[in-house]
Amino acid sequence: MKILSIETSCDxxxxxxxxxxxTFGDENxxxxxxxxxxxxxxxxxxxEEYGGVFPALAKREHSKNLIPLLAKTLTEAKIGNPITxxxxxxxxxxxxxxxxxxxxxEPELLKLFLEYIPTIEIPKIDAIAVTQGPGLExxxxxxxxxxxxxxxxxxxxxxxxxxxxGHLLSSFASGKEFSISNFQFPMIxxxxxxxxxxxxxxxGWMKYEKIGQTLDDAVGEAFDKVARMLNLPYPGxxxxxxxxxxxxxxxxxxxxxxxxxQEIKLPRPMxxxxxxxFSFSGLKxxxxxxxxxxxxxxxxxxxxxxTKQTISQEFEDAVVEVLLKKSQKxxxxxxxxxxxLGGGVVANSQIRQAFRSLGNPITxxxxxxxxxxxxxxxxxxxxxxxxxxxxxxxxxxxxQTATDLVGLKADGNLNL
Ligand code: KG4
Ligand code: ZN
Numbered sequence: 001m002k003i004l005s006i007e008t009s010c011d012x013x014x015x016x017x018x019x020x021x022x023t024f025g026d027e028n029x030x031x032x033x034x035x036x037x038x039x040x041x042x043x044x045x046x047x048e049e050y051g052g053v054f055p056a057l058a059k060r061e062h063s064k065n066l067i068p069l070l071a072k073t074l075t076e077a078k079i080g081n082p083i084t085x086x087x088x089x090x091x092x093x094x095x096x097x098x099x100x101x102x103x104x105x106e107p108e109l110l111k112l113f114l115e116y117i118p119t120i121e122i123p124k125i126d127a128i129a130v131t132q133g134p135g136l137e138x139x140x141x142x143x144x145x146x147x148x149x150x151x152x153x154x155x156x157x158x159x160x161x162x163x164x165x166g167h168l169l170s171s172f173a174s175g176k177e178f179s180i181s182n183f184q185f186p187m188i189x190x191x192x193x194x195x196x197x198x199x200x201x202x203x204g205w206m207k208y209e210k211i212g213q214t215l216d217d218a219v220g221e222a223f224d225k226v227a228r229m230l231n232l233p234y235p236g237x238x239x240x241x242x243x244x245x246x247x248x249x250x251x252x253x254x255x256x257x258x259x260x261x262q263e264i265k266l267p268r269p270m271x272x273x274x275x276x277x278f279s280f281s282g283l284k285x286x287x288x289x290x291x292x293x294x295x296x297x298x299x300x301x302x303x304x305x306x307t308k309q310t311i312s313q314e315f316e317d318a319v320v321e322v323l324l325k326k327s328q329k330x331x332x333x334x335x336x337x338x339x340x341l342g343g344g345v346v347a348n349s350q351i352r353q354a355f356r357s358l359g360n361p362i363t364x365x366x367x368x369x370x371x372x373x374x375x376x377x378x379x380x381x382x383x384x385x386x387x388x389x390x391x392x393x394x395x396x397x398x399x400q401t402a403t404d405l406v407g408l409k410a411d412g413n414l415n416l
Pocket of ligand 1: 010192193194195196219220221223224235236237238241343344345346347348349375376377
């Protein structure tokens, strides 16, 4: 079957088409995927000047990007054929008034929709998956309304997907073709993104139990806020990572603690607590005071680059140590042999390296992480999670189109 997937939860507009077959949990016929097309438009440049994602702007950009991205994706997947005389659309599509109603608040998207959709044949897809949440609601709504209209005019099932389930399953994507087999439960999932820091116990496919989470800031949020304190551009995660990397490569160039009149040492919050929760707000505040004290003690207006590098390195080390410790603890407690990472922060090189070396052939511990391109938001992960949901709904006879799902709403706080 073919699945079209749409992701608009934050500042990336992403659409993909996956060909999928097989069933999860069936070792004789495991899920297999082939990426037929995968496209993404990032809005980073647009949000950069605001120092963060501006929801109204994200919504507007999604409205503008969705149709061109869909056209490109369908063409690449070879299923966006123009209507011909021998294959006219005829009266197969009769839902234009309903489309106008659904896209009432997205006039730009509606205009592009009406210009493009009537010019192509109904594509040979079997379902449309769309991110329902969590994320920024105005941004989520655009994707959901768009998916609803496509489901309506094409008469295809609509599958609401949890963005975090997508992040968890993104580790299984590798290359253009991949299959998911030979996994033993329980597994532990560590989700680290701009809005989430969670440890998940997976007792089986699609059986999730949250065993811990951040009590305040998410890891990605801490990266972004610390970056702002160091006057680095948005998004801060990759910037901190670059500076920290330089500090590690040029150890001798880094200023010594005495020279800075201050020891650059940051706390490892909650590292020894007996639960699986996290806290990153204290770490962020510690950086705030460190920056303030360094500036005062050294009469600096701006922190010099080398010092920013040292701070970035120490901050990253603190984050890595806490994440590693808590993940190891969860693996031990639940006797799990597989750890899967997901979320934008998994793009961080230091985190990747630290977790990779946790994998161990002697203890048979497996650590899976998404390729860097699938760590941050993308539509492939929504397609994989969408396929799993599709199988579940199909089995229960509960596949529905937008006609039955008129009440489908964006849910900014959707839980796993
Ligand atoms: O998963 P994601 O793309 O969006 C959310 O669902 O939140 O994650 C975005 C987060 C941002 O906070 C960003 O700064 C962080 O991931 N991030 C990184 C890196 N690349 C992205 N954090 C640390 N190091 C990176 N290389
Ligand atoms: Zn995400």
